[in-house]
Amino acid sequence: MKILKPHALKPGATLGIFTPSSPAYIWNEGLFANGIQNLKKLGFQVKVGGLTQRRNSQGYRSGTAQDRANEFMELIEDPKVDGLISTIGDMNSSSLIPFLNFDKIRNS
Numbered sequence: 772m773k774i775l776k777p778h779a780l781k782p783g784a785t786l787g788i789f790t791p792s793s794p795a796y797i798w799n800e801g802l803f804a805n806g807i808q809n810l811k812k813l814g815f816q817v818k819v820g821g822l823t824q825r826r827n828s829q830g831y832r833s834g835t836a837q838d839r840a841n842e843f844m845e846l847i848e849d850p851k852v853d854g855l856i857s858t859i860g861d862m863n864s865s866s867l868i869p870f871l872n873f874d875k876i877r878n879s
Contacts, residue, residue, distance in 0.1 A: 775877065777854070782814025784853035787846030789820040790833040791857050791864040797828050803858060810856070820846050823858060832863050840870030847879050 780786070788807070790796070796803040810817055820842040827834050834842075846852050857864075 780815070780854050783816065785816040785818055785851050786810055787818050787820060787849065787852040787855045788823055789839075789842045789846055789855060789857055790823045790827075790859065791839050791843065791867055792833070792861040793831055793859050793863065794826070794828040794833040795859040796823065796826055800826075806858075818846070818849070818852055836866040837870050840867040843867060844870075844872060844875065847876055 807817055807819070822834050822838055822842040827838070829835070833839060843855070846855055
């Protein structure tokens with residue numbers, strides 16, 4: 772399989788923000804908001820995924836594995852989103868793997 776390299780992001784590009792693991796925005800909303808503002812100051816547009824936008828929380832994770840994978844895939848499938856940034860990642864992120872569509876990810 773050929774290794775794909777992502778294209779360079781330029782100011783004005785849209786970054787999709789998703790939460791594949793812990794709902795860090797719950798524990799430190801200020802840090803989350805600061806990160807979004809810094810991305811905007813760098814000239815990026817920001818689109819926050821639905822789960823993250825709702826500040827969803829299920830204790831130590833932001834949602835079910837299916838919900839978190841859905842948030843990721845919705846951003847992957849959005850033609851206006853040029854790149855993705857996770858709010859946090861941890862051991863729980865690997866639970867998304869069975870729910871991801873790797874063909875769509877590769878083709879995006």
